Amino acid sequence: MLAAAATSPSTTATHCPYCALQCGMNLRPAQDPQGGVEVVERTDFPVNRGALCGKGRTAPAVLSSHVRLTGPLIRNHATGALEPAGWEEALRAVADGLRRTRETYGPDGVGVFGGGGLTNEKAYSLGKFARLVLGTSQIDYNGRFCMSSAAAAHTRAFGVDRGMPFPLEDVPRSGCVILVGSNIAETMPPALRYLTELKENGGRLVVIDPRRTRTAEQADLHLAPRPGTDLALALGLLHLVVAEGRVDEDYVRERTTGWEEARAAAMSHWPAMVERLTGVPVPQLRETVRMFCDADSAMVLTARGPEQQAKGTDTVGAWINLCLATGRPGRPHSGYGCLTGQGNGQGGREHGQKADQLPGYRKLDDPAARAHVAAVWGVDPDVLPGPGRSAYELLDALGRDVKALLVMGSNPVVSAPRAGHVEDRLRSLDFLAVADVVLSETAALADVVLPVTQWAEETGTMTNLEGRVLLRRRALTPPEGVRSDLEVMHALAGRLGWEKGFPTDPEEVFDELRRASAGGLADYSGISYRRIAEEDGVFWPCPGPDHPGTPRLFLDRFATPDGRARFVPVTHRPAGEEPDDAYPVILTTGRVVSHYQSGAQTRRVAELNAAAPEPFVELHPRLAERVGVADGEPVAVVSRRGRAVAPARLTTAIRPDTVFMPFHWYGEGRANTLTNPALDPTSKMPEFKVCAVRLEPVTPNDPAPSDG
Missing domain, CATH: 3.40.228.10 (Dimethylsulfoxide Reductase, domain 2)
Structure with missing residues (x-):
């Protein structure tokens, strides 16, 4: 249960680290000899009015040193193991790996893959770091898979x-x-x-x-x-x-x-x-x-x-x-x-993580946008690279055109389509560095792992699904061996020749973001930390300190040159992969209430893991009868990309021609082993929701699942 509302001055008003609701919560010191914080009901925040799901209520569990990273790791290539290292050694190894790749293959030989859970300040700095320090166009983020x-x-x-x-x-x-x-x-x-x-x-x-x-x-x-x-x-x-x-x-x-x-x-x-x-x-x-x-x-x-x-x-x-x-x-x-999914899926794409965008939702190929942002950054617009590859295209290019990758806050080994192939591509890299709070399946492949601060250990802004810019406040001192992503980028930039331009204070970064976004579609220039705190968040666009913010768009006009909305003629066409005799069933994927995204954090929370300990295949009893599988028995799901195995869960709540798998797990039940990376021609979104599969009963002598 949630703790009762607190009045202690030690209580910190903040927001849940998970989905794009960004529910309000209070944190206070836990009544526990081991310390930490506990969640306290916060009824005054208008989005959730005190309500929290199990993930939000148990979020402090991931702060524990028993489940999170507390020091850098470097791969010992003689033994193949990740071993503890000091920060200076780890940062030097990352800087050397990125520099060596740039010198050998050029700037686009280095890629950057970000996350929809990064604060606005970190997303902004990561885009700036990629384009200025690394000079690469090869940056995108897992929000490409979201909306x-x-x-x-x-x-x-x-x-x-x-x-x-x-x-x-x-x-x-x-x-x-x-x-x-x-x-x-x-x-x-x-x-x-x-x-x-x-x-x-x-x-x-x-x-x-x-x-x-x-x-x-x-x-x-x-x-x-x-x-x-x-x-x-x-x-x-x-x-x-x-x-x-x-x-x-x-x-x-x-x-x-x-x-x-x-x-x-x-x-x-x-x-x-x-x-x-x-x-x-x-x-x-x-x-x-x-x-x-x-x-x-x-x-x-x-x-x-x-x-x-x-x-x-x-x-x-x-x-x-x-x-x-x-x-x-x-x-x-x-x-x-x-309904945006990821915690900062909205803000994450507004300020430069996306392959074709600059801060303020400006287009990277727009000369005026390039000139404005370059002026804020103090560089010539010509030094900014052009648009790069979208998320899956970038992952698919790893080991070929892109030889080194820096990952911040993402776990594509579990979350990307055709995940077995993506895992192979990551393994083929000359150099991989991952900054994360836990040793995710992607971090486990890295040459260097950098442990970074979490939501309760840092201050920063998030933009929820309503376009409401919120302030998450620091409530805890992070462990001694952990640094913030902003500190990581500052340190790497310095080692790569940029002594200035990458501050570690989030409010200083946000003030620069405000200037960079001014005049853009996503204009944050009138928003400040103080104002967010006073108003329970501010809706963008907010082009000045006296502007009230914009909770409701389009009341008078649309954001088109003539103020009118545009109808776009569209017609139905088949999915990228339709069922046939060899693969007669449709697979669709999604989430379950106890887990979030790739499960890298929620699978480490005992209460959540107990509620949903393993993947499953949901199918209609008529389909199960045809396949010859009973409820609870293992069933193999096979697509053109690979094979996954998980227990069958029979229900009449699904169509008889369709099976459902949640995508939170690695291993033999990894749903994204199966999914189709066919891309939308405009958005470059992969086709997670539809692919053709067949079902097979599993016997004790069957070979282990494999990725194609």
Whole structure:
């Protein structure tokens, strides 16, 4: 249970280290001889109002020296083991490895891979470090796997990407919410209350998911489409909106462009055809349109389901088109929003970790953007490299074009698609350095491992899924053998010839970030640490100290040159890999409530690990009968990329043509051994949610699973 609210001056107000809700919590010294901190309820923060999931409640467990790194490690290449080392030796080894690679292969021989959990200050500094100190274009981050398709669709339609253009408090005030591909009851449980309040207020909830999840059980209507057909489903709904005369013609005429082309594309997706493609009956399509259009206000919220596809940008675009045609965006308690997953997935891509972006959500190939940021950094714009490879493309190039890699806050050995191949690529590097809080599966492959501070041991800002910039405060002194990522970058920059420009004080870094973002789409220039603390966070854009921030975008105009939203015509197309005789079943992946992302931290928390100790394969009893596997028995899932084995979990809550695996584990049950790295052409998002597999019963004499 949470401790009671505290009044002691030693209590520190801060935020959970996990998902993009960034729930408010208080920390106070633990009533324990071993010290540390305990979580205390913080009811005054508006996002979660005191509620926390099990991950947030147990977050201090990862601070323990029993589970985290407390000193640098260097690989002894004679024995192959990682051995303790001093900081000077470790930093010298990293600097030498990066310098040697640059001198041999050029700047783009070195890559940088960041994380969506890094604070804004660390994300900003990492982008600057890559482009100035290393001179490389080869930088991206695991947030590319989170909501890059929604980001691309947002920008295409609205001119700006902010996951939710309105605060969560608007959700219960809406008349109808369509939730697409999100199981928030397990991925961000404190947010479930918004859907509960929606229904208590008389609003309707439609959940679209191939599984009847805990979230779908709350719905007035649950649609269970075949994975990979969300685009056809959205187009079928828009077809019905047009056919039934429910288009908001005044809104379309006054606030949008491109309607006729988008309308024509939707009209080729007639209801019977959509039923054949998706498996969703036409009466359910009509009922969804009735609920959505009869409500005075309505919104669509999407998550990884429609995004993590090789057509994710167009899929999200189709849902945006549905919202625009019915006059929802920019109106009270209405519109389109994306539920960002990672803790700082929003801020992480706004300030330079992404391969094609500079701080303030500026484009790296824009001469004006380059000139502005270069002036803040005190360099000539010509020294800035151009756009580099996206996340999977960068990982795929390791050992070939990219010979050395610096990883900060990511575990691609578990989280990347075609993970066996990615692991092979990491092993082929000339040099790998990893900065992390635990010895993740990726860190275990490194030549040098640098132990860095965690959320409760450092101050920094995060930007939650609403676009609310928050302050996480330091509550603990880190162990003696641990340094912050900012200190690591400062030390490496100095050893590589940059004595200035990489401060270790996070507030100093944030003040520079404010200047670099000024005038950009994600303008933080009016936000300060003091203001965040006084206002429970500030919504960007906030272009000046007297600006109130922007909780709700698009009330007057969209962020396009003419102020109008853009319809984009899209049409359904098959997934990158469709089932066939050899691989007749669809695999989709996701999360469980007790674990987070690659599980590198949550698998080290005893309470969470006890609740979900191992991977599993969820499948329908009819499919299990055909395969010849019983509940609890091991079953092999085989794709064109490899083979994974985990216990079968039988349930009627999933489609008979689909299996589900959570992706939090390494080893023989690693779900991402199987997933398809087919990329969306616009966002470069891999197709995690759809791939063709076959199932095989497992006997004691079967060979161990392997990666193809």
